[in-house]
Amino acid sequence: MNDDLAALAARIDRTNELLQRMLAEVAKTPSTHAIFVDAGYLYAAAGRLVAGTEDRRAFDLDAEGLIEALIDRARTIFADSRLLRVYWYDGARRRIHTAEQQSIAELPDVKVRLGNLNANNQQKGVDSLIRSDLESLARHRAISDAALLGGDEDLVSAVEAAQGYGARVHLWGIEAPEGRNQAEPLLWEVDSQRTFDLDFFKPYVSRRTPATYEGATAARPTREDVRFVGAQIAAKWLAARGRESLGDLLPGHPYLPGSVDQDLLVEAEGMLQYSLRGQADLRRALRDGFWEHLETRL
DSSP states (O other), rough: HHHHHHHHHHHHHHHHHHHHHHHHHHHSEEEEEEEEEEEHHHHHHHHIIIIIOOGGGEEEHHHHHHHHHHHHHHHTTOOOOEEEEEEEEEEEEGGGOOOHHHHTTTTEEEEEEEEEEEETTTTEEEHHHHHHHHHHHHHHHHEEEEEEEEGGGGGHHHHHHHHHHTOOOEEEEEOOOSOOSOHHHHHHSEEEEEEEOOHHHGGEEEEOOOOOOOOSSSSOOOOHHHHHHHHHHHHHHHHHHOOGGHHHHGGGSSOOOOHHHHHHHHHHHHHSSSSOOOOOOHHHHHHHHHHHHHHTTO
16 A cells, blocks of 8 residues: 555656646747738828828838838837737739739738738738737747737637637737727737837838829810720730629729729829829829720620
8 A cells, every 4th residue: 555655746846846847838839929010001001091092002111111110119018028020911813913012921920811812902811911920829839929900800719719719819900090099809808918119110101292284284185085095904804814804893884983083093094194183184094994994895
């Protein structure tokens, strides 16, 4: 009996020794954090705050400088933790990187993840990418803390999934000129909240100077000139997006989605070097040329 008790005591001592070693190893292992940026929210909220508009074409964003600022802020907040990487989520036509997205992807410690972008410039699939990454990293204990810069209510499930595996999720937001730009259910679910103000974003957002055209004081282009330019732009649009994208436009014929119409106008003015603002007949000719080319490809 005494021998059995002695053997049991020895096993208990051995187990305690192993547990102490394991705890010592865990204590030596640094915590790890990652930053998750919903670029759609970032551009809209920062643009509204600094430049007074959510239209990406109206302002420039120094993404490299801003990412560095976010990393530095994370170092302060998670003082005893190391950075895994920054995840940058954005939308793109057919998930093909734009030049700007490619330059961001080339930055150290940054991973660009792309959802789709429809004809109305709406992101599709970005929230599911954020959830997938958050859940996977938390499940594999790759991160202990996640800083999430976003505001969409659809991100609630991503937060819950990560928390379910023991990770803490910290919501980062951008100051709203009025009201809120983050969903209340998202605010309720996260472990902490932090808002960055105007002074934080000012160095990285600058409003673009409106384009001026030397040709604006020259001879007015003819309707046929403008129609031809519309057809040229349609050809480039179709080559970039593919025939399947026509399905997004045809239901609204003869009207174009606002974002497509604005892109058409801006590109045409650049090609013509002539402002079409306030030129209703020329803008109709531009759209006619655009549609006529697309209809020949049906």
